[in-house]
Amino acid sequence: MNELLRRMLFLPDQASDYARQVDGLHYFIIITTMIAAAGVFATAIFFFVRYRRRADTDLTPHVEPRTIHEVVFVGLPLALFLVWFAIGFPQYAKLSLPPKDAMDVYVQGKKWMWKFAYPGGPNAIDTLRVPVGRPVRLLITSRDVIHSFYVPALRVKMDALPGRYTQSWFKAEKPGRYEIFCAEYCGLGHSAMLGELVVMPQEEFDTWIAEQRRGANAVAQDAAPSGERAMPAANVAEEGRRIASEQGCLKCHSVDGTRHIGPTWVDLYLRQEKLKDGKTVVADEGYLTKSMMDPAADIVAGYQNVMPTYQGKLSPPEVAAVVEYIKTLKTQAVRSGPSEGPVYESIPRPQ
């Protein structure tokens, strides 16, 4: 019954008990609405036929309602509405009271990406990993304009407000991958601000988070001023970072994933870039070097040809250092493929 109605109404998967409860109310409302509407329309159609016009100047009796009519007209829908509300409101109230044992995740909306941070450092962009069967409290905020964090499969949505924290929570019961949308209009990339909720078994999640912690520590060590234990590659990358900021690269290319005048450098390495002329290239070392020497040759779709050439301004080792730096710019999330944002590759990005 649940499954049949869910499919008839095009509702997405129910990834939590809460979603199932909300859908229960949904079905109840749909069914009562249909019965009530059928009653009204059947009556109306009966009247159309029974009392159709016979002469242009028919006289009709003057009918006045009795009090009981109006009482029924008010009382019946009111009773029905209050029953609906009595079911719906406790669900809403529940959504605003996260359980005490909930795991916290900090959610930050930003034009046009989602950033998820777990206590203790690990964080991810556009992919929210949670263990199955454990309540998760989301502490949601925004860096720029209002966004809205929305997981249809959980029937949960909460606005991300700049300068404020809002909260919501869920307990996913079914492992799987679910879509995350931004539901509040936020500009050009609004419909591309997609994310993914990955509900995984507790052990897998524990392994993943432990890996992330290690990774975070390693990065922290790299950045340590002593520099003794630092790997040579990190030195080159550090040199690349310095060059990139000196040469003004970072004025146009962000290193935090934001869309700026030029494409972001985050996850750029080995990314498939769609070019203006419709071709696709993989952003390997060759492409990155070529783009510095002859920027106008392969413009990524959606960007303007404004970058000056660095031919002669950068020596080959410097170019290599910048490329190495770009290679280090990876989001923490473990990604299978080199896609830029979320994993729904069929979605064309806006111009």
Next chain:
Amino acid sequence: MPANTTYLAHHFESLEKQTYAARLGMWLFLATEVLLFTALFAGYGVYRYLYPEAFREASRGLETWIGFVNTLVLVTSSFTVAMGLERATRGDGRGTRLLFGASILLAVLFLGLKAVEYTHHFHAGELPGRFYTSDAVQGPGGPIFFALYFLITGLHAIHVVIGMTVLAVIGWRAGRGAYAAEYHVPVELGALYWHLVDLIWIFVFPLIYLI
């Protein structure tokens, strides 16, 4: 009834109904004006609740004596307007013109004092939002206070200017004998408008300067 034929519009049955309609229309218009300011007052209330310390401090930094004198000036101008209306009910158009003129002079005084106050703010850098350079109040409360301060007092000053224009036109017409003892609705409505402008200031003064 000569008055009826002179002042009655074609679509009204009687002068009483026409007068009643004009008054009702004016009161409704005043209600919309009040609501216009109410939105700003509500905003002021919200931010005062969010930043109580900063608002108290910023408010203390204002020149209360200017606000106080301005209140006196406006109340006096309302009084002269009321006297002007009283002259009009007796058919003394010249008296109305004289008293309305006095009110306009008081309004000019009000605006002058307001300008002195604004100059102070400019020099002290107490300006709205990103133009705020004063260090008198820490945190974001100060700039917001001055944003609301300039919006409320600025909008009120615009209303004062409109009110002055209304008084000038009506006073001038009254002086030329356009109205009579049995028909002086425009004078009455103009006076009502001026009282509203005054009344709004009566709310603005304690809200911004005193509490």
Next chain:
Amino acid sequence: MNPSLARSEVPVWNPRNYLNSPETGLKSWLLTQDHKRIGVMFLVATTIAFALGGVFALLIRIELLTPGPTIMSAQTYNRMFTLHGVVMIFLFMIPAIPSGFGNFLVPLMIGAKDVAFPKLNLLSFYVYVAGALIALFGMIQGGADTGWTFYTPYSTTTITKVVPVLLGAFILGFSSILTGLNFIVTTHTMRAPGLHWTRLPLFVWSIYATSVIQILATPVLGMSLLLVAVEHAFGWGIFDPARGGDPVLFQHFFWFYSHPAVYIMVLPAMAVISEVVCAFSRKNIFGYKAVAYSSLGIAFVGFFTWGHHMFVSGQSAFNGGVFGVLSMFVGIFTAIKVFNWTATLYRGSILFATPFAYFVGFLFFLVFGGMTGIALATVSLDVHWHDTYFIVAHFHFIMVGATLMAFLAALHYWFPKIAGKRLPEGWGLVAAVMIILGFNFTFIPQFLLGNEGMPRRYFSYPEKFWPLNVASTAGASVLALGLVIVLVYTLVALKWGPIAGSNPWNSRGFEWDTPSPPPPENYETTPVYTHGPHQYDLPGVETPPAATPEPKHAS
């Protein structure tokens, strides 16, 4: 007192009417103070706006035909839906029925020669034109891309030309205020002798309730739009979180107006329907007081429901509950009306003409639009539906479904009154069926899209939403074709339509007591009323013959 006498006459064109006297030149129209001419000018202007908004809507639907970019860029798309919203709401729906039909009919229905302030009425029209031109200027300059809701801080930081559009909407608000003020004063002071409040046509009751909302809510909207404009232009930081401002405060201000504004659009629609249902079932309204007072009830409660737009903005569960329950009362008042309209048909004499077809469509859209509204007010379901296509479908059912149906019903019912010509009945029914079906095919898929989770204002979408989007676009094209048919035969009928005669529907609404088209002064002698409108139990009070407007109610 023989009712057949008036009917059997060949329809006669009223020779001295507001269209040809006192003058016919363009100047006499532009400087007119006649409420009928101003009403007609409003109708023409709002119809143009409706056509413009309709073109935007079609472009949006074409863009959404495929998951990726179809005919425009994301930037253009964002501007397009903003302009669609702004034009349809501020330029068409808010003024169309009150300022257009209301202007024409309210004085006729209360036996007055004109509205209380004819000059203000004309001013209201020019303020409307000015506001529309400024908004149009903004559109030509690139247009805003904020959505018609202008949510901060997006609207204060966008690089598009949001300020002219805001100013345009601000100025249009003044037109709305002036018209509302005029109607309230007119209803209070201009009623003919004997027309007590309990005899007032329900159309006037609803327009009165609408005017109250216009007066009370519009100034707040004006102020908040002005604040956004100031913020966008100068950066004063009132709504800017970076400067300590509160972006959600704007939503409170905005919906304090814009929620009641929904009733500015729907109450006039209910006004029209209350007349149409009586005229075409030849029955007095069932439960006059209930219908009249529920209009006031909606106007009143509408001011306390704005928070239901912010169930997911982080307000407390308690607030959510209060706003949810209050929103349900609007549903109660609407339900009262629906039941009473249906009950009016009981023992009537129903003529299934074009206006009645639109009444049926109206009933359908109002029932389902209303019920989905109540479902949204259960709060927990709103969390899922908020800002998805479900909301889009819901408010199109109410605001467009109901309001557009009423607008078209009014057009077909009163066209003989306004132009003195008849519209073709056969084409009318064909177009009505197309419009009602097309409308359902456009928006029922959108309800399902919302269920499925597609957020609104999406330029591109995952492929699983594709089939329903195609269905919606297909429906929209049928809807558009139906509307074009209406436009074409209306324009044809203006010139070549058959003469309608004074009262082609044999209606006993008060506006038909004067010949069609009405003479410039409406009534030569002020009528005296002894009973309410639409009393079909009394024999022989059909309307007077065309040339001699002798009011039959005169005592």
